[in-house]
Every structure is written in C-alpha cells, then in structure tokens.
Amino acid sequence: MAPSPAPAARGERGEETRQRLLQAAIDVFGRHGFEASTRQLAAAAGVNLAAIPYHFESKHGLYLAAAEHIAGEIRSRLDPALDRARLALAAPAPPDAADARALLAEILEAFARMMVDDASASWARFVIREQMEPSDAFDRLHGGFIGPAFATLAPLIARITGGTAEDERVRLQVPRLLGQILMLRSARATLLRELHWNAIGEAEFALIRDLIRTSVVALDWPRPNAREDL
Amino acid sequence: MAPSPAPAARGERGEETRQRLLQAAIDVFGRHGFEASTRQLAAAAGVNLAAIPYHFESKHGLYLAAAEHIAGEIRSRLDPALDRARLALAAPAPPDAADARALLAEILEAFARMMVDDASASWARFVIREQMEPSDAFDRLHGGFIGPAFATLAPLIARITGGTAEDERVRLQVPRLLGQILMLRSARATLLRELHWNAIGEAEFALIRDLIRTSVVALDWPRPNAREDL
DNA sequence: GTCTATAGTCGGATAGAC
DNA sequence: GTCTATCCGACTATAGAC
Numbered sequence: 416m417a418p419s420p421a422p423a424a425r426g427e428r429g430e431e432t433r434q435r436l437l438q439a440a441i442d443v444f445g446r447h448g449f450e451a452s453t454r455q456l457a458a459a460a461g462v463n464l465a466a467i468p469y470h471f472e473s474k475h476g477l478y479l480a481a482a483e484h485i486a487g488e489i490r491s492r493l494d495p496a497l498d499r500a501r502l503a504l505a506a507p508a509p510p511d512a513a514d515a516r517a518l519l520a521e522i523l524e525a526f527a528r529m530m531v532d533d534a535s536a537s538w539a540r541f542v543i544r545e546q547m548e549p550s551d552a553f554d555r556l557h558g559g560f561i562g563p564a565f566a567t568l569a570p571l572i573a574r575i576t577g578g579t580a581e582d583e584r585v586r587l588q589v590p591r592l593l594g595q596i597l598m599l600r601s602a603r604a605t606l607l608r609e610l611h612w613n614a615i616g617e618a619e620f621a622l623i624r625d626l627i628r629t630s631v632v633a634l635d636w637p638r639p640n641a642r643e644d645l
Numbered sequence: 646m647a648p649s650p651a652p653a654a655r656g657e658r659g660e661e662t663r664q665r666l667l668q669a670a671i672d673v674f675g676r677h678g679f680e681a682s683t684r685q686l687a688a689a690a691g692v693n694l695a696a697i698p699y700h701f702e703s704k705h706g707l708y709l710a711a712a713e714h715i716a717g718e719i720r721s722r723l724d725p726a727l728d729r730a731r732l733a734l735a736a737p738a739p740p741d742a743a744d745a746r747a748l749l750a751e752i753l754e755a756f757a758r759m760m761v762d763d764a765s766a767s768w769a770r771f772v773i774r775e776q777m778e779p780s781d782a783f784d785r786l787h788g789g790f791i792g793p794a795f796a797t798l799a800p801l802i803a804r805i806t807g808g809t810a811e812d813e814r815v816r817l818q819v820p821r822l823l824g825q826i827l828m829l830r831s832a833r834a835t836l837l838r839e840l841h842w843n844a845i846g847e848a849e850f851a852l853i854r855d856l857i858r859t860s861v862v863a864l865d866w867p868r869p870n871a872r873e874d875l
Numbered sequence: 876g877t878c879t880a881t882a883g884t885c886g887g888a889t890a891g892a893c
Numbered sequence: 894g895t896c897t898a899t900c901c902g903a904c905t906a907t908a909g910a911c
Binding site for chain 4: 658659662692693695696699700
Binding site: 565590594596600606622625626630 | 676677678680681769770773775777778779783787791792813814816818819821822823824825826827828829830833834835838839840852853855856862866
C-alpha cells in the first residue's frame, strides 16, 4: 500500500540505483516488451533484483516510470524546435507559408535525428510497442509529448496547406509526415538491407534530410499556392 | 533430431490442429512477441500444449512457421497489384510517368487496405516487431515478400522521378512511401486519438486514399516533369 | 538501502497412456 | 495425434539480516 519514499527522502546511493534501473528498463522493456523479466532488468541495471519492488513498487510501476522518463527525454529533444514554432504561431503576425515550412522542416529534422540516434533506439521501440498495443503507459506518453507535439504541428501545417488545424485532412498530415520518419525505426531492418547500409551515419542522414525537406515543400502541391522557395 | 512428420503424412485432424496453432501464433506472437507463453498459444488455438513441440518441434519452430505463413498471406494480398506493375515494367514499351503513378498508387492502396484491415492487425504487429528487433524470422519475411515488393517498387518509382532503381535517392522513396502507410499501425493509437476516430472505416479510409494519391502525384515535385494529371 | 534466501507460481518440454 | 501428468528451471515478490 505504502508507495516508495519520495525522491528527496532517498540518499544518493538510492537515487543512483533508481536511475540505473530506469535506464535499463527503457532499453529492456523496449526490446522485449512488458514480458521482460525482473531478472533481466536487474542484471542490465547492475542492481539487485529486490531493488525493483523497493523503488518502484512492482515491475509494473517500473514500466510506468519508464514511460514517463521517455516522455521527458523526447520532449527535451523536440522542444527547442517546437518552441520556435509555438512562438511564431502565437505572434501577432502569424507565419506565412514559407516561414511555416521552415519551422516544420526543423521539427521533422529534429525528430529524424532522434529516430536515427542509437541512444534513442530503445525509446523508439518502447513507444512503437505502445502504439500498436496500448497499455495504461500510453496515456503517459501521449500526455507527455505526443499530444503537445500534435497541438503544435497541426496549426503549423494548416498555415502551409490552408484550412484549419481542426480539419481532418490537415490533421492527417501530421501522422503522415511523422510516419515517413518513424519508418527509420519501424522499418529499419528493411531500410538497411535494401539500401545496403550498415548503419545510418552522417552521409545517410544527409539523404534523409533532403527527403524531409522535399516532402515539406511538396505539402501544398498540387494546390495552387505551391511555391519553389525554401 | 527427427523433425515433425511431413504434412502429407499427417491426418486431417492433425492438419487442422497445425492450422489452428499457426493462426493463433500469428495473433499471440504479434501481440506479445516471442515472450508469449506456450500455454497462451495453446489456449488461443484451443489445442493441447503438447501439440506445439509435436507439430513444430519447439516454440521457436512455431515462431518461424508463423513468419512464413505471414509472408505468404501478405504476398497473396499484394501480388495482384504488384503483378500488374511487373507486367508493365517488363513490357517492350515501359510505362510512362503517368502510368507508373497509377500503378504505384494501386500498390500503395492495397498496402493501406491491409494496414487498416482488422484481420491483418496481428501480421502487421509481428512484422514491425521483427523490423525493430530482427531475429532469424526476419529473413523469412524479407525473402517472402519484402524483397520482392521492393524489387518492383524501386524501378516503378524510378520511372516517375527519373534516375535508376539503383539510385539511393530513388530507393529511399520506397520506405518513405511505405512508412507513411505503415504508420496506420505503428502510430495507430495516436492516429485514432488525435483524429477522434473510433476505428478506421470506409469514410476514414477514403481520406487516407486521397492522401496516398496526392503523395504519389507529389513524388516528382518540385522536379520539372511534374504534371497535374492522374 | 541493499543484500541473501525463499515462498509460491508459471515457464517449456517430455513421457507414456490412450 | 492427442491427452494427462510431471520434471525442473525461471519467474515475481517478500521477509529479514545487515
């Protein structure tokens, strides 16, 4: 019944154990899903098995904590680009289509960087798992970063294509654009094999970035207000 | 050491048990990954637990058999559209850009149908899992349908955008286009929540189809040979 | 706060009756 | 071919020493 003690009440040693478990949990749960064993988790973290129920109440508690940690990490990576867009959208003079395209391209590029980064491989797996078969952890992911990101992207796209941020056609562009970047993880094995890549380094990322920019420019085409700029 | 008997040697009852296990395995493995328990699998199939090692040697053998079955199912769904494209590409007069666009749109639409169909939910989960964390089952998926599909899509896109099927920029378009459809599963929870959909029915699919067609038309833009047709 | 030891349950695979 | 019964190792969680 009694939850684990508040972080402030814990010593430094305890806090380190907590952090190690959290990091390991993201990786191991990402790879194996919730079915991963507590032994696996404890071994990966290099801590004792009994530390899991002590710090997180249960394996399930650790799972939820991992989801929240992921949301925080992702938000910190996307917020710089998202905040620039938020600022522009809230300004008295909202961005024109060209400005909106530039802001959007920046956000998508930050997202792609994340999908390519090895350090985020485990987060991405965790999130995609929850997308396909949501558990109660999905609420934390959605509230933590998915919802806020969507709320910024929809009006940004509306500035480019016309229409409003509530229009279904506009809103559908958000997962469409993100989906083609998400494939860097959700179709990674195919990508590497068919393009004969061993990994996604800077040279490969340059091609991906070009593709993103092109798809942003193509957003309002074949609509009449398409432009060659950006 | 001795593998399970050849299908022909098995009675009708045995063959039915085998099929039930295969169907259940695709669903249960898709949901829970390889960590799903044999008891879960047997219960879902409505057969005895001991039938798994009998028919498939081991849980792992059942997993591989499930991968092969999935490849066959997906191939049978995509082949009608893919074969039309193969025929056109092999013809003495290869398709022009407009024809290629129409063929491509058909293939992508068939793929989207599959991603939306409830019956294929379990296949899709299984495949995406293998993409993120490939096991030896991925080879069967790749050989079974991913490789052949890629081999047709790359030259088809080359006819639209210019360049050759070996060009990295052309090849990268394949996972990009498929990725924005794959999101129907890999980002399904977000899609439903943010668009306030309960499910993806015919009305919702119509919007998705429009988006696919638009993205095919936009493929060779801002290149000079973009056209307003299709 | 972290450890070892252990309780109680569930895992995959098999043996042998039918 | 299918079943029940069973082995034995791995599982989560807890108790209690330190």
